[in-house]
Amino acid sequence: xxxxxxxxxxxxxxxxxxxxxxxxxxxxxxxxxxxxxxxxxxxxxxxxxxxxxxxxxxxxxxxxxxxxxxxxxxxxxxxxxxxxxxxxxxxxxxxxxxxxxxxxxxxxxxxxxxxxxxxxxxxxxxxxxxxxxxxxxxxxxxxxxxxxxxxxxxxxxxxxxxxxxxxxxxxxxxxxxxxxxxxxxxxxxxxxxxxxxxxxxxxxxxxxxxxxxxxxxxxxxxxxxxxxxxxxxxxxxxxxxx
Amino acid sequence: xxxxxxxxxxxxxxxxxxxxxxxxxxxxxxxxxxxxxxxxxxxxxxxxxxxxxxxxxxxxxxxxxxxxxxxxxxxxxxxxxxxxxxxxxxxxxxxxxxxxxxxxxx
Numbered sequence: 001x002x003x004x005x006x007x008x009x010x011x012x013x014x015x016x017x018x019x020x021x022x023x024x025x026x027x028x029x030x031x032x033x034x035x036x037x038x039x040x041x042x043x044x045x046x047x048x049x050x051x052x053x054x055x056x057x058x059x060x061x062x063x064x065x066x067x068x069x070x071x072x073x074x075x076x077x078x079x080x081x082x083x084x085x086x087x088x089x090x091x092x093x094x095x096x097x098x099x100x101x102x103x104x105x106x107x108x109x110x111x112x113x114x115x116x117x118x119x120x121x122x123x124x125x126x127x128x129x130x131x132x133x134x135x136x137x138x139x140x141x142x143x144x145x146x147x148x149x150x151x152x153x154x155x156x157x158x159x160x161x162x163x164x165x166x167x168x169x170x171x172x173x174x175x176x177x178x179x180x181x182x183x184x185x186x187x188x189x190x191x192x193x194x195x196x197x198x199x200x201x202x203x204x205x206x207x208x209x210x211x212x213x214x215x216x217x218x219x220x221x222x223x224x225x226x227x228x229x230x231x232x233x234x235x236x237x238x239x240x241x242x
Numbered sequence: 243x244x245x246x247x248x249x250x251x252x253x254x255x256x257x258x259x260x261x262x263x264x265x266x267x268x269x270x271x272x273x274x275x276x277x278x279x280x281x282x283x284x285x286x287x288x289x290x291x292x293x294x295x296x297x298x299x300x301x302x303x304x305x306x307x308x309x310x311x312x313x314x315x316x317x318x319x320x321x322x323x324x325x326x327x328x329x330x331x332x333x334x335x336x337x338x339x340x341x342x343x344x345x346x347x348x
Contacts, residue, residue: 003254010254028345061280
């Protein structure tokens, strides 16, 4: 491994960019394969780059055989991230539980009285409007977004931004009636029916959750399920179109 | 990911300070191996270690190979069968096999 390779992996981590380090075991020749580019002596081998991108999608490091050469693919994907919009009571349960599940948690709320680190020890708290915060953070496929404020002025811009991104999960707190009204508003903002269907609303698995902590469990159960289903779909054998 | 990159952070520091450094990486596992694929052990030329590739069973042998790789610059592919007995000795009630790739940091 080259010292520059280590520096590149560190840079990818701080930018939350997924990268795969491909190493040919016979001579330790390398390629760094990103979603949009590949660098290094092995980067010219299209089969190696393709295998690396597939490993990136699945999120699993492995040794593969490419044209008779053994190649180790070491996958570095950013940790799953949960962005909670609304520094409310449910968020106070959701944030520590998600941290326990190894999510990188950020709570976003423009209201200063709510978004305090006192109420959310150990997680990132951002006192900004959701769309502004999202712009800075960058939404990606390993991010889940949950809106909890009950206030369309705060929730809607967050949902709009999330639905226009490729986050793996979008959830919105609110009753069926609230959700129907939300659909009308977001439609006016240019969100298609297909995009809207991505929202899990009312949020959470239907386990009869009542207390904030129980609701947090139902939301996290749904997020875990969404992530697992996505992975299953990626691993499923591709059926050729008839 | 944070685990593996913590190892690389230390390896990068060693390298920047002028030390000879090698990295060992678990590249294949069979059965119930103690550490998953991608786990890494960094070794400097004095034999100091960071990270782990087995939870203790094979680190000694891997460090020897890492020191040799620092000297001759050649990569190495090591096969280990972790027997149930060895595994038991280090407090892991499981067996398994691991393949470890050792390379010098240039």
